[in-house]
Amino acid sequence: CMRIIVDADPGIDDALALYYLRAQPDTEIVAIGTVHGNVPVEVATANALRLTERLNIEAPVAVGAAKPLAQPLMTAENVHGEDGLGGCAGDDPTTSCTSESAAEQLANRARQEPGELSLLAIGPLTNVALALQIEPRLPQLLDKVVVMGGALNVPGNITSYAEANFWHDPEAADLVLGAGFEDLTIVGLDVTMASHAPGEWLEALPHESYARQFLRFYADFYESFLGKAGFVPHDPLAAAIMLQPHLATYVEDRFAIELTGRYTRGAIVADRRFLAEGSPFGRDIGTERTKAKYAVTADKDAFLDQL
Numbered sequence: 001c002m003r004i005i006v007d008a009d010p011g012i013d014d015a016l017a018l019y020y021l022r023a024q025p026d027t028e029i030v031a032i033g034t035v036h037g038n039v040p041v042e043v044a045t046a047n048a049l050r051l052t053e054r055l056n057i058e059a060p061v062a063v064g065a066a067k068p069l070a071q072p073l074m075t076a077e078n079v080h081g082e083d084g085l086g087g088c089a090g091d092d093p094t095t096s097c098t099s100e101s102a103a104e105q106l107a108n109r110a111r112q113e114p115g116e117l118s119l120l121a122i123g124p125l126t127n128v129a130l131a132l133q134i135e136p137r138l139p140q141l142l143d144k145v146v147v148m149g150g151a152l153n154v155p156g157n158i159t160s161y162a163e164a165n166f167w168h169d170p171e172a173a174d175l176v177l178g179a180g181f182e183d184l185t186i187v188g189l190d191v192t193m194a195s196h197a198p199g200e201w202l203e204a205l206p207h208e209s210y211a212r213q214f215l216r217f218y219a220d221f222y223e224s225f226l227g228k229a230g231f232v233p234h235d236p237l238a239a240a241i242m243l244q245p246h247l248a249t250y251v252e253d254r255f256a257i258e259l260t261g262r263y264t265r266g267a268i269v270a271d272r273r274f275l276a277e278g279s280p281f282g283r284d285i286g287t288e289r290t291k292a293k294y295a296v297t298a299d300k301d302a303f304l305d306q307l
Ligand code: BDR
Pocket: 011, 012, 013, 014, 038, 076, 079, 122, 123, 148, 157, 163, 164, 165, 234, 235
């Protein structure tokens, strides 16, 4: 059984990722942490609570970071709606959060069950970076880590080079990619944009279903700029690849996040050097970074069937 801590900014595709995980056999969501990103953290937290109630997920929800480590808060209501669920969030949740912060929850749970828990991070990485400050052994304490973020060989979705989750907190993302996680997989736009769910997928959902309602707003956004019906299931694909790594192929490399580029802040960069390390002409990504797997192709049909 895979036991997962989810760190998320729900967010429409985050919500769909929770649906996906909830439906999988041998999979347990043990805790949820919320973070700023698609919407302010209070809005994301209310949605996480609503979803745990609606989907009968018996996991504590902890409130996470309200802002990035080193830049102002920026949100994406144009993609996810003011309420983060396309105007369909509905009634206030009836349950409440734990007293720990999301970073404390992550650090504490990892300490309590060393090697037993995996992390799926589908929002900006602020909480994970803060948890590393609380517990520097986090990379040794967690089993598998899957992060949704990055645009390595394709354009970004915020700037030409930066994908939203990394752009929302570049410093945090860079800390996490350099922290030494042994089993780290990055699921970026290279595979998510190529896994577009067509209009027929949406139409196959029951008319009155909550998911169909909240996906409408998100699909309208994607339709307006892609010019075709449907939507891009970023976070659900990361969840699927976490449970079934064979759904994707990968490049293995060392990765960092560009923090100072005038046009490229928030971009993921790969080591890619083919000479022995230590070029005299510029700065390489340090070999002290452990390698991660970056997904470059995914089995879209198998994934969309499951979803
Ligand atoms: C990522 O950014 C957010 O809009 C989505 O929830 C996803 O995690 C895609 O770039």
